[in-house]
Amino acid sequence: GAVVSQHPSRVICKSGTSVKIECRSLDFQATTMFWYRQFPKQSLMLMATSNEGSKATYEQGVEKDKFLINHASLTLSTLTVTSAHPEDSSFYICSASGGARETQYFGPGTRLLVL
């Protein structure tokens, strides 16, 4: 099956710093990647959708200047949490699909803890 990786798997940072999370599709070309966040014991909330080579589409209530998304190639998308604060602590999960109406394959997630 399709494999999606995320790096790092967990990160601890100080308040005010920026953190970059990478999402890679290892064995297929991902024309679309999705970024979700998940608080403990809650569901996944879609943050944004990114298509390769174009600007990401953010969901309502998600600050695009705080959560910078870059999808520069068909195998890599990055999410940068800028000026992170403790309330940004969460589990961030990406998914990738090969095109329209394709199954989304999920990465293993990145746990972010902001102190």
Add this chain to the structure above:
Amino acid sequence: SQQGEEDPQALSIQEGENATMNCSYKTSINNLQWYRQNSGRGLVHLILIRSNEREKHSGRLRVTLDTSKKSSSLLITASRAADTASYFCATENSGGSNYKLTFGKGTLLTVNP
């Protein structure tokens, strides 16, 4: 806002028993998918059922879809301790672009050995 709502929120059964989880949604969909998530891990895609399908099987999994009631069920037969995980339904809503998924709140299944 949450599209899918699973019930029960938590389910505890003995190994060998069947587990049934339900999901309700509110808008028209293209398809409904079920995912599994082990604690602190990513999601694993289990099964997809399209809006024109009523039932689908995959191994010990059986999924039904009733579009008139806007509901779906996931049945896991002959459960095993390794089936312990959270199970989420997700809907791909019709009429939108980018084929976004909207996840329900999930059911935490515990299978006791």
